[in-house]
Amino acid sequence: MNTILVVDDQPTVVYSLKRLLQMEGYQIITAENGKEAIELAARHKPDLVIMDVRMPGLDGLDALARIKTDQPQTQVIMMTAYSTIDKAIAAMKLGAFDYLAKPFDNKELLSRVRDALKSKELMASTVTFDGIEDDAIERVIGKSPQMLTVYKQVGKVAPTDATVLIKGESGTGKELIARAIFHHSGRAMKPFLAMNCAAIPEYLLESELFGYERGAFTGANFRRIGKFEQCHGGTILLDEIGDMPIGLQAKLLRVLQDGGFERLGGAETIKVDVRIIAATNKNLEEMVKVGTFREDLYYRLNVVCIELPPLRERMEDLDDLTAYFIGRFNKKFTKHIKGITAEGLIRLRNYAWPGNVRELANTLQKAVLFCNCEYLSPDCCESLEAMDDGKCAQVEQAVRQLATLIFTQGCQGRFQEAIRMLEKEMIKKALDLTTGNQVQSARLLGISRNTLRKKLEGENLD
Template structure:
């Protein structure tokens, strides 16, 4: 558990100093002050998880300070310190919202235990809030008016109902993990674990340990047994992002695991049975990766029973205003910086920019705008200069700035559609004309959401 940010309030400086030594030794960040007025001043400038205050103090006593804190900073917990003769008063303070009380001058372990209880409570509260926020985030990311995006969601929901392997394709930043979570939430495994791993730039030995786990002593630095992501995903969903970046040798090991549903931890001869649903994602063109020998064809076919393509944000213009509103609200809440006015030029830019980095770039730009806002006003000067330089003048300029990968995909899709039409959707004949196998043609039809 992470340490707490604690403010100690006591009119005896020496006692404050002793408290700081005890609390810092337990990993907490401790600030001190000797009056209620000073405490309120510090609270106006800093955020604290806990205020530990003496009950009896001149000018403003602990009860008055408690009242002010709960009115102004309701999320800050308060613990009272009381002498033996004033325990009744401390109990009364708890009725007014104090978390707990400890006897002043008593055994320090009593204080430590109470703080540990609070740590556990706050940790659980944070986990619940993060879970709620994650669910809300996924819901907003899926709220769309774009026909292309809604069609993609329909395919994802149908795929979720089965237990087949799903490959999610899309540019960097489009929200592939969001779709993976959507598939999990709509599957029969929704009440089990969702385990995810980004495979990008992870060394092969580390990646093997992450996926399969290891036994103590299996390699230098393996001081304890480690449960890998595959084993942890048993009965649930395993999501491997950036699957196009894993080495060929690891592709072979994963292929065997997918086929047999069995693994060995590194350094162990014990065979473990695992039951997981596999969802993978990449922004790479795996056809090219296979042609150039960097991706196994048999592995590709195994992970791509269902292929889902997420459209880039520039093809979801209808959704941009909703996402702008959501990210502004989220950033304001996270940074505790309310926004009262947004320069019209900023909104115009945000609604018309082509977002090569997709939803992730939109989120980052808005976070920057909130950070650099002054007195609740977002001004156009806060826009990133690289975005201003690349702002499209019109729709034609957006088309001109497409990457080679996108142009190639569009050309390939149109050509396949044309060949299928010319040969009345005869798969054998179309595959022969295209110079690929029927299986490859079927995968292309799934990848591009074409109707046979």
């Protein structure tokens, strides 16, 4: 359970915050001035402090400075009335995670609280490389030549402030490597924020990243600090950078060039010192060619590029990864699976892992959770060929949309052709994922090798 320290000299504010946060399941301690806050923070090591700026005696900013020096990983959200908003900017410079202008609404508060706790979690979960046996630490596994190259690159680039572009298919460990870079950098004690550019609607992304001024748009009742300002001095991961809208790319380019930008609806240029790590599973070079990604931005991001190999190209790491995940999930579910049978391992090796390490982890998680034998067998890894319900639902929805599209585009008479096209695309994808291996492709598709061969002959797809 996360512990939050609430600090305000007004008992009513403390009371209502305490009630609200307790209802969300947080454990709350309270203080009414800066001095008390410092003492309680040292004693209880809360995950988060929510503190007023203006308090009698030692004020919020002084307390903030002390808390961030003593426990850099404790996140602090400052609260302030509108008239003291410039103090809030000072607070950000002292390392506050965010600030809230009073009065604020509960939904907004809770969302900032969640962001702050998430950021604390990212900073606390140390990532290290293969070798150290400590169960509390997340490790990057793999001794294949491809992974050794990655480690060398991380080692070289982490201590510098260079921008890094991490490329790799889905589930290859891009975020993990980004966090490893952060943990091994001189900024490890400063904030680390991850922003998924694909998960946020375009109109929100700009204000999330750069913030806005009061009155910038309807509903902007207060000035809002964006991620770049929150992250001052730290590291930001721009995940799925390929999904960043072209309009915003120009603004990001400027941050990379001179650290400057304006909040939405603002004239003042803000300067920040933020290290940028970008990640993508898209082919940015292609996107540059067709004009959906700015070439100048691409070169700015691509100072150092780390390419994560797909799992199928480093199958020699499969055994270590399997052992590692069985160990982790044993711990998580208090199970005592001793390992995997030779047949089980062969089964894992014969699969192409289109979802890479993430898919392997999910498969083993299910296997460990549901299995009651000493060693995992091929039967325990049955889920390989069956898609799980969540993914099936997504596919169903996509197919339904496709059917609608076929009818609205006037192609409804071409039933056979549409089915054939889908079939062909699936086969092409399977062959692609298995680099042309027909046995693995057939397994991936859930058809026999003979059926696959016939279809290939029929389609001239060899």
